[in-house]
Amino acid sequence: MKTLLSVRNLKKSYGDIKALKGISFDVYEKEVLCFLGPNGAGKSTTINILSSILTKDEGEITYEGQSFEKNLSTYKASLGIVPQDLAIYEEISALNNVKFYASLYGLKGEALEAAALNALDNVGLLSVKHRKPKTFSGGMKRRLNIACGVAHQPKVIIFDEPTVGIDPQSRHYILNYIKALKDQGVTVIYTSHYMEEVEDISTRILIIDHGEILTEGTKEDLKKMLGDTDKFTIDIEANGSVNTQPFYRIDGVKGVEVSDNRLMFDVVRGVDCLDKIIAEMIDQHIKLSNLNKEKATLERVFLHLTGHALRG
Amino acid sequence: MLSIVKRDVLNLLVNPALNLYGTLFPVLLITAMGVLNQSMFATDIISSYDYYTVTLLVFIMFNMAVISTNSFMEVSIKQANLRIGYAPIKRYQIYGSKIMATFLFSLLSMGIALVFMRVIFSVNFGIDVLWLVLVLSAGSLFASSLGVMTVILLKHEESANQLLGIILIVFALMGGVFFSPYAIGETFGNLSVVSPFRWVIESAFLALYDECYQVLFKTVGVLVLLSGLCLMVCQKCFKLEAYL
Numbered sequence: 001m002k003t004l005l006s007v008r009n010l011k012k013s014y015g016d017i018k019a020l021k022g023i024s025f026d027v028y029e030k031e032v033l034c035f036l037g038p039n040g041a042g043k044s045t046t047i048n049i050l051s052s053i054l055t056k057d058e059g060e061i062t063y064e065g066q067s068f069e070k071n072l073s074t075y076k077a078s079l080g081i082v083p084q085d086l087a088i089y090e091e092i093s094a095l096n097n098v099k100f101y102a103s104l105y106g107l108k109g110e111a112l113e114a115a116a117l118n119a120l121d122n123v124g125l126l127s128v129k130h131r132k133p134k135t136f137s138g139g140m141k142r143r144l145n146i147a148c149g150v151a152h153q154p155k156v157i158i159f160d161e162p163t164v165g166i167d168p169q170s171r172h173y174i175l176n177y178i179k180a181l182k183d184q185g186v187t188v189i190y191t192s193h194y195m196e197e198v199e200d201i202s203t204r205i206l207i208i209d210h211g212e213i214l215t216e217g218t219k220e221d222l223k224k225m226l227g228d229t230d231k232f233t234i235d236i237e238a239n240g241s242v243n244t245q246p247f248y249r250i251d252g253v254k255g256v257e258v259s260d261n262r263l264m265f266d267v268v269r270g271v272d273c274l275d276k277i278i279a280e281m282i283d284q285h286i287k288l289s290n291l292n293k294e295k296a297t298l299e300r301v302f303l304h305l306t307g308h309a310l311r312g
Numbered sequence: 313m314l315s316i317v318k319r320d321v322l323n324l325l326v327n328p329a330l331n332l333y334g335t336l337f338p339v340l341l342i343t344a345m346g347v348l349n350q351s352m353f354a355t356d357i358i359s360s361y362d363y364y365t366v367t368l369l370v371f372i373m374f375n376m377a378v379i380s381t382n383s384f385m386e387v388s389i390k391q392a393n394l395r396i397g398y399a400p401i402k403r404y405q406i407y408g409s410k411i412m413a414t415f416l417f418s419l420l421s422m423g424i425a426l427v428f429m430r431v432i433f434s435v436n437f438g439i440d441v442l443w444l445v446l447v448l449s450a451g452s453l454f455a456s457s458l459g460v461m462t463v464i465l466l467k468h469e470e471s472a473n474q475l476l477g478i479i480l481i482v483f484a485l486m487g488g489v490f491f492s493p494y495a496i497g498e499t500f501g502n503l504s505v506v507s508p509f510r511w512v513i514e515s516a517f518l519a520l521y522d523e524c525y526q527v528l529f530k531t532v533g534v535l536v537l538l539s540g541l542c543l544m545v546c547q548k549c550f551k552l553e554a555y556l
Binding site for chain 1: 315316319322323326327388389391392394395396397398399400401551552553
């Protein structure tokens with residue numbers, strides 16, 4: 001795989017707050033690299049530095065082997081940005097919005113018109129091209145926001161949480177569009193909070209928290225981090241008298257956790273011990289109200305790495 | 313640059329509030345002040361409409377500083393404007409286009425007011441109205457640059473507008489836009505020499521009615537110089553990241 005973007009020891013602070021503590025990663029050609037991280041993890045700071053609107057404190061970024069600062073115009077010309085906030089003019093038509101932004105990349109005349117129409121078609125807004133965005137739904141505005149960022153047909157597109165606050169249909173449309181971009185050989189950098197989106201579209205995932213990269217790899221690689229255990233969650237009516245020791249004697253049980261009327265068991269995958277767990281619960285007169293087997297999901301990996309504590 | 317300027321001008325023109333401010337407001341203000349103060353100008357030399365067309369257009373032109381802050385950072389277009397920064401363009405084009413757009417908008421506004429006052433109230437522009445246009449244009453260029461510079465320094469449109477609003481009204485009162493500054497007191501009147509409003513108003517009257525152009529050229533020169541100074545500050549201080 002050819003490395004398109006290379007980031008080394010990237011640091012950024014806001015006063016005393018260290019937003020990025022020296023992160024390094026590569027972006028390969030034609031991949032969809034997803035950034036996952038809780039609020040304040042450093043995702044947006046990274047994206048803003050890659051978008052060249054935020055200056056880094058330290059570190060090196062190269063694009064196609066060249067320092068991106070020394071070749072800023074070339075770099076910017078090959079980059080498409082879909083910002084988190086809607087960045088469109090509400091009072092001019094969707095077509096004029098797209099044409100305006102595409103014109104800043106040197107497109108003119110018929111080429112400009114064709115590129116704008118193509119971008120609107122790709123996001124499903126061709127039929128409303130003459131309507132002003134102020135008459136659009138939230139999902140339509142989000143799609144126009146995308147069209148404005150991609151009309152100039154960049155080699156790399158950065159999507160910063162493009163599906164925030166939109167209806168499932170628009171989200172579905174956007175995710176399919178990103179998959180289509182990948183198929184066309186466009187490199188995509190994507191940030192999101194939504195695990196299912198990342199599972200759906202990513203070729204590689206990078207989990208970031210507190211300004212550091214916790215791990216990176218394919219979704220399969222990351223799921224392997226959870227080890228060879230399955231997780232059972234059993235809702236119970238009261239937890240005052242739960243004795244966890246007998247559960248550990250059951251063959252296959254690796255861990256037991258009790259919290260808020262809930263019992264959680266880590267069980268060796270492939271060992272059938274659920275009936276024994278339930279039998280022990282009956283012996284302890286624990287009333288079961290619900291049982292759930294959690295699969296090895298990206299969300300579990302994410303929570304395993306970043307913790308369950310709420311973020312401000 | 314041209315496409316950004318065009319976009320910015322259109323943004324100003326599609327904003328109803330700014331549109332009214334640029335077109336109807338000057339005409340109504342001049343008419344109202346002209347009517348109210350008609351008796352104070354009972355001479356054949358200069359009418360209240362003649363006087364207030366000059367002074368209030370100076371007032372309106374300097375107030376274009378507020379329009380330029382809106383053109384740059386008004387909440388409904390701020391994100392869309394910042395998106396321009398992703399494109400491979402020079403940094404100066406982002407703020408420079410706002411200055412240019414406001415300047416063009418002010419020329420349009422001035423043109424409408426001048427034509428209206430000439431046609432409806434037969435305002436006498438003395439020797440040649442072009443002298444007035446020249447000095448007002450210089451004032452407008454300075455105001456547009458000042459507005460953008462202020463919003464760049466304060467990083468916030470509302471704060472910039474509040475600060476500019478206060479400064480402009482104080483300078484307008486000192487500059488004799490509505491009445492002579494000496495009416496408040498001699499000290500205030502003497503201090504009024506620092507007001508750019510006064511420089512422009514005096515130079516305009518001298519050129520229009522006394523054929524004295526020296527002061528006008530000096531005023532235009534100083535205003536252009538000040539505009540250049542504002543641009544230098546903009547170039548030094550403008551960083552897109554400050555608005556993230």
